[in-house]
Amino acid sequence: MSIQVQGVQQSFHGHTILEDLNLTLEPNKIYGLLGRNGAGKSTLLNIISNRIRPTHGTVTLDGESMHDNDHTLGKIYLMSEVNMYPERSRVKNLFKTTRLLYGGFNDAYAAKLVHAFGLDINARFGKLSTGYRSIFKLIIALCVPVDYVFLDEPVLGLDANHRELFYQELIETYSDQPRTFVISTHLIEEIANLIEHVFVLNDHHIIVNGEVPDILAKSYTISGPQTDVEAYTANLNIVGEDHLGGITAHYVYGALENDRPIPDTVKVDHLDLQKLFVILTNTKEEATAYVN
Amino acid sequence: MSIQVQGVQQSFHGHTILEDLNLTLEPNKIYGLLGRNGAGKSTLLNIISNRIRPTHGTVTLDGESMHDNDHTLGKIYLMSEVNMYPERSRVKNLFKTTRLLYGGFNDAYAAKLVHAFGLDINARFGKLSTGYRSIFKLIIALCVPVDYVFLDEPVLGLDANHRELFYQELIETYSDQPRTFVISTHLIEEIANLIEHVFVLNDHHIIVNGEVPDILAKSYTISGPQTDVEAYTANLNIVGEDHLGGITAHYVYGALENDRPIPDTVKVDHLDLQKLFVILTNTKEEATAYVN
Structure with a gap:
C-alpha cells in the first residue's frame, strides 16, 4: 500500500x-x-x-x-x-x-x-x-x-x-x-x-x-574560535559557514565523530529545519558543494 | 513632511x-x-x-x-x-x-x-x-x-x-x-x-x-497556578488567556501595577509581536473584549 x-x-x-x-x-x-x-x-x-x-x-x-x-x-x-x-x-x-x-x-x-x-x-x-x-x-x-x-x-x-x-x-x-x-x-x-x-x-x-x-539529529551548528572550529570539523560534512565578529560557525550535516572529544571552546547545537533547508539549498557554491 | x-x-x-x-x-x-x-x-x-x-x-x-x-x-x-x-x-x-x-x-x-x-x-x-x-x-x-x-x-x-x-x-x-x-x-x-x-x-x-x-514592552504573559494568576491580573488589561494542565496564562496588554509585588508562583514574560497580534485580533469575544 x-x-x-x-x-x-x-x-x-x-x-x-x-x-x-x-x-x-x-x-x-x-x-x-x-x-x-x-x-x-x-x-x-x-x-x-x-x-x-x-x-x-x-x-x-x-x-x-x-x-x-x-x-x-x-x-x-x-x-x-x-x-x-x-x-x-x-x-x-x-x-x-x-x-x-x-x-x-x-x-x-x-x-x-x-x-x-x-x-x-x-x-x-x-x-x-x-x-x-x-x-x-x-x-x-x-x-x-x-x-x-x-x-x-x-x-x-x-x-x-x-x-x-x-x-x-x-x-x-x-x-x-x-x-x-x-x-x-x-x-x-x-x-x-x-x-x-x-x-x-x-x-x-x-x-x-x-x-x-x-534529519534534525544529524544537523549541527559547530561554533567558536575559527581555528578550534576548523580543527574539530576537518573531517566532517560541512554544508555551510558563517562568521560574526571573532566567532565562526560551521554547519554540519551528518554524524559527528563520537570518538573525538569536543574542545571546551567549541559549542555544538542542533539546527532547526528551516535553517538547515536554507543552508542546503543556498545557491552559493560553497554552501552546496558538500551536500550528499 | x-x-x-x-x-x-x-x-x-x-x-x-x-x-x-x-x-x-x-x-x-x-x-x-x-x-x-x-x-x-x-x-x-x-x-x-x-x-x-x-x-x-x-x-x-x-x-x-x-x-x-x-x-x-x-x-x-x-x-x-x-x-x-x-x-x-x-x-x-x-x-x-x-x-x-x-x-x-x-x-x-x-x-x-x-x-x-x-x-x-x-x-x-x-x-x-x-x-x-x-x-x-x-x-x-x-x-x-x-x-x-x-x-x-x-x-x-x-x-x-x-x-x-x-x-x-x-x-x-x-x-x-x-x-x-x-x-x-x-x-x-x-x-x-x-x-x-x-x-x-x-x-x-x-x-x-x-x-x-x-508595544512589546507593555505586552505580557502572566503564567502560573490559576488562582495566583487571577489575583495578580485582577485589575490589569487582560486580552486573552490559555490553560494547559494546571497552568493558566493571562495575556496582558498595558502597564503592570509596579507597586504590587509579583507572587513567587507567577512568571512574567514578554509576548512577541506575532503572538500579541494573534491574541488582539482573535475573533473570540473574550479575546478582544478588553482591547483598547
Whole structure:
C-alpha cells in the first residue's frame, strides 16, 4: 500500500526540471515537500496527480499505474496553487459541484470549517482575496474522501491566526481519519513539528529524504574560535559557514565523530529545519558543494 | 513632511471596511501594517495611493491633497498584491516601461537584484510562479525613486532564502537611501525586528499604533497556578488567556501595577509581536473584549 514514484524525469522546452526522481509515499503519514522557488515542487505534485505526464518514469498506487486510471485517481486529491475555478462562480456553487464529483464529501466538516475560517460562501470566487482563495481550496482538500491529499502552498496569503487554525484542523482531521498528506510550503518552521517525513527538492534531485527527527539529529551548528572550529570539523560534512565578529560557525550535516572529544571552546547545537533547508539549498557554491 | 490620513471611512455595497481612520506616516521610517485576512489593509494602501477614493476623509502629503495630484503621487509607489501586468509581456519589457515612467529608476540596483533573486527577465509575466511575480514586483518597488514605498504582501510565495535576501536588501537600500516603507504582511515574526512602528488594523479600526519596542514592552504573559494568576491580573488589561494542565496564562496588554509585588508562583514574560497580534485580533469575544 503506497505511491511509488520511479525514475521520473521532466523537461520543458529543453530545460530539465526533475531528474531521475524516486520516492515512496506510505499510507497515513504526513510529509513535507520543500524546495526553493522554481525547484519543481508543483511539477512533481502535478505529475503524481496525473495532471502532467512525465517525460520519463512512472507513478504507481499499490502497484497500479496512475496514468489516466480512474480507480487510482479517485484516491488522490491535489490542492493546487493554480486557480482552476471560474471567477464568476459563487463559492457555495463550487462546493456543490465538488460534492457531486466526490460521493463521500464531508459536508458537516466543510460547514464547520467555513464557519471557523469566516469564508463568505455567497462571494464569487474571483472576488476572494489570495488568503480566502487558499482557505476555500484547503477546505475542499480536507473534506474530500481520498487516501492521499497533496497540498501545494496551503497557507498562501493566510494570516497568522488562520494558519494556526489550519495546522490544528489538519492534526484533528488526520487523527479522526488517518490518511496521507503531502504539504508543500515555504513556511518551514511552522510545519516542522507537524510533518513526520521530509523531502527536499533541489537542483532537479531529492537531496533530503528522511524522517524529520533523524534529519534534525544529524544537523549541527559547530561554533567558536575559527581555528578550534576548523580543527574539530576537518573531517566532517560541512554544508555551510558563517562568521560574526571573532566567532565562526560551521554547519554540519551528518554524524559527528563520537570518538573525538569536543574542545571546551567549541559549542555544538542542533539546527532547526528551516535553517538547515536554507543552508542546503543556498545557491552559493560553497554552501552546496558538500551536500550528499 | 509626512503623509496624513484623516477621518478616512470606506464602505463597499453597504459594508463598512474602514471607519474614521487617522494615522501619520513620517519620512524615512519603516512601518508594519498588520491585520487579519479581509481587515482592509489593501483597501487602506489603495486609498493612500489614490487608487481608490475613500467614502469620507482625506489623505495629504506635506499638507497637499493626494487626490489626483501628480506632484504628490510621483512621490509614492504601491507594490500591490493585484497583478496589473499584461500576462504576455516579457519581464524585461516591463522593466523598460517602468524605467520610462520613472526618470530616476535605479537600473544598476535592479540588475543586481535580478541576478541575486535569479529572476528570468526573458520570461513572460504570466508564466512566472507566485513567488517570482512577487520578486519581480518587489524589485521594481525597491528601485523606483520615491519617498514612500508601500509593500502589500511583498514576500507572498517567496521561499525562505529569498525572504531572507529581501529583508537584507530592504535594510541595505534603506540605509543607503533613507525613505519610508510600509510593509503589509502575514509573516509577522519575520519583520518584527525590521519595522520601527506598527499599525494593527482590526474590526475597521486601528487598534495598535506605536513604536515596536514600546508595544512589546507593555505586552505580557502572566503564567502560573490559576488562582495566583487571577489575583495578580485582577485589575490589569487582560486580552486573552490559555490553560494547559494546571497552568493558566493571562495575556496582558498595558502597564503592570509596579507597586504590587509579583507572587513567587507567577512568571512574567514578554509576548512577541506575532503572538500579541494573534491574541488582539482573535475573533473570540473574550479575546478582544478588553482591547483598547
